[in-house]
Amino acid sequence: MAKKRIDTSQFRERVSTVTEEGKRNWIYATKPSGRFYKWRSYLAYFYLGIFFAMPLIYINGTQFLQFNFIEGRFSVFGKIFWPNDFFIFAIAAITAIVLIALFTAVYGRIFCGWICPQTIFMEFVFRKIEWWIEGTPTQQKKLNATPWNLEKILKKGLKHTLFLGFSLLIANAFLSYIIGSKVLFQKMTHPIDNFGMLFGVLVFTGMFYFVFAYVREIVCTTICPYGRLQSTMYDNDTMQVSYDYKRGEPRGKFKQKAELNLGDCIDCFRCVTVCPTGIDIRNGVQMECVGCTACIDECDDVMDKLDLPRGLIRYASENEIKSGKKSPMTLKAKAYTGVVIIMLTFLVALIVSRKNVDAKIFRVKGQTYQMSEDKHTVSNLFDAKVLNKTSRDIPVELRLMDVDGDIRMIGNNEGAVLKKESMNKITFFVDRPTEDLESHTSHIKVGLYHDGALIQTVKSNFMGPFK
Numbered sequence: 001m002a003k004k005r006i007d008t009s010q011f012r013e014r015v016s017t018v019t020e021e022g023k024r025n026w027i028y029a030t031k032p033s034g035r036f037y038k039w040r041s042y043l044a045y046f047y048l049g050i051f052f053a054m055p056l057i058y059i060n061g062t063q064f065l066q067f068n069f070i071e072g073r074f075s076v077f078g079k080i081f082w083p084n085d086f087f088i089f090a091i092a093a094i095t096a097i098v099l100i101a102l103f104t105a106v107y108g109r110i111f112c113g114w115i116c117p118q119t120i121f122m123e124f125v126f127r128k129i130e131w132w133i134e135g136t137p138t139q140q141k142k143l144n145a146t147p148w149n150l151e152k153i154l155k156k157g158l159k160h161t162l163f164l165g166f167s168l169l170i171a172n173a174f175l176s177y178i179i180g181s182k183v184l185f186q187k188m189t190h191p192i193d194n195f196g197m198l199f200g201v202l203v204f205t206g207m208f209y210f211v212f213a214y215v216r217e218i219v220c221t222t223i224c225p226y227g228r229l230q231s232t233m234y235d236n237d238t239m240q241v242s243y244d245y246k247r248g249e250p251r252g253k254f255k256q257k258a259e260l261n262l263g264d265c266i267d268c269f270r271c272v273t274v275c276p277t278g279i280d281i282r283n284g285v286q287m288e289c290v291g292c293t294a295c296i297d298e299c300d301d302v303m304d305k306l307d308l309p310r311g312l313i314r315y316a317s318e319n320e321i322k323s324g325k326k327s328p329m330t331l332k333a334k335a336y337t338g339v340v341i342i343m344l345t346f347l348v349a350l351i352v353s354r355k356n357v358d359a360k361i362f363r364v365k366g367q368t369y370q371m372s373e374d375k376h377t378v379s380n381l382f383d384a385k386v387l388n389k390t391s392r393d394i395p396v397e398l399r400l401m402d403v404d405g406d407i408r409m410i411g412n413n414e415g416a417v418l419k420k421e422s423m424n425k426i427t428f429f430v431d432r433p434t435e436d437l438e439s440h441t442s443h444i445k446v447g448l449y450h451d452g453a454l455i456q457t458v459k460s461n462f463m464g465p466f467k
């Protein structure tokens with residue numbers, strides 16, 4: 001019998017989360033198992049550990065990672081970034097956009113299934129709680145259909161209490177990334193005095209609870225703009241979770257396989273029931289697919305049981321499925337990967353090499369030069385504006401570099417200390433021997449030293465008599 005593809009034209013009529021009547025089609029996904037799920041679980045627990053631990057890590061009193069949009073103060077790797085470091089954030093934003101576009105063009109929506117916080121929390125926290133309390137999808141459906149009784153009240157009550165508890169935890173962690181964990185802790189230990197903060201925590205808790213208890217996969221299938229945009233980034237070489245229709249069709253019962261010359265798909269629907277977005281990957285690439293690979297694990301298990309080769313559903317490009325051959329990494333994929341690695345390396349280098357102290361010096365306005373009485377020394381008065389971006393005071397010493405002369409601090413700036421997270425002003429004289437001055441203006445370099453180590457060099461002009 002000739003192989004014939006099934007009619008899949010109907011599945012695009014509506015999204016998987018909407019019934020024919022236009023109502024919510026609640027997705028009861030089965031619990032996946034298999035090698036990909038195992039690796040996703042490891043990654044998810046690692047990710048969750050990092051997510052909750054990161055706001056508690058401090059380096060020299062600065063939170064390891066913080067994005068205080070309210071005060072325009074950011075800290076990355078324990079370094080504080082100020083509005084004048086905005087270019088780094090601009091480069092980070094451009095890198096993120098390029099990274100997402102190129103990464104998606106080559107590797108599809110792997111970010112959604114493996115790294116996106118929505119998927120990690122939904123699949124590895126909230127859905128696990130649901131499976132643990134309410135059981136399999138069949139048991140969940142049965143419980144929902146049952147009139148309210150003690151068992152249902154207890155199960156639903158426990159589930160939603162845990163959902164709220166985890167939402168509260170996530171809200172606190174989320175706010176810690178914004179206002180800082182120490183500030184949050186200090187305010188939350190006096191909630192009545194900090195009602196605004198308490199209100200904020202409760203609003204975020206409610207928001208996360210609503211998303212994970214009710215909105216769920218609709219975030220991925222309908223709301224998330226990245227999901228909507230992905231189709232514009234895909235081409236036939238994009239790697240994605242794909243059903244090998246050439247091998248699988250026509251689908252049918254295993255016992256009729258030989259008799260009817262069927263393909264390897266036994267139409268068991270395990271790949272559909274495990275799908276957290278409720279789609280049938282056998283209908284082809286769909287925007288609802290978050291690339292979680294749960295259907296690969298499920299189908300591989302079926303293939304193992306039937307003693308057929310794994311990979312009826314696998315990670316492959318459209319061209320690979322069409323040609324039946326494994327394509328080598330295309331030149332485009334290699335180039336895109338290279339660009340992404342270069343941009344990320346550049347960004348990390350920028351962040352790591354960013355100076356903690358930023359200084360500028362200017363000759364005091366309206367001043368020219370002063371000559372000593374014996375005419376051996378010429379002095380210029382300077383102002384240094386030094387931004388200390390760290391969260392600690394830094395004692396500094398100013399030294400004239402490369403030329404003879406001295407620096408004389410004036411005012412209260414003896415042994416200047418740069419106040420933390422502030423712009424500091426230091427006023428000082430530079431004294432130079434008159435005989436060294438070859439012209440009316442010359443260049444000088446002033447070094448800022450901390451604990452004997454040079455932390456920054458700044459340049460300015462030195463003014464002397466006309467020669």
Ligand code: SF4
Nearest residue numbers: 265266268269271299
């Ligand atoms: S799990 Fe595999 S065999 Fe079963 S329906 Fe899906 S593709 Fe076919």
Ligand code: SF4
Nearest residue numbers: 275289290292293295
């Ligand atoms: S089709 Fe497969 S990879 Fe895509 S979301 Fe569903 S289970 Fe995950």
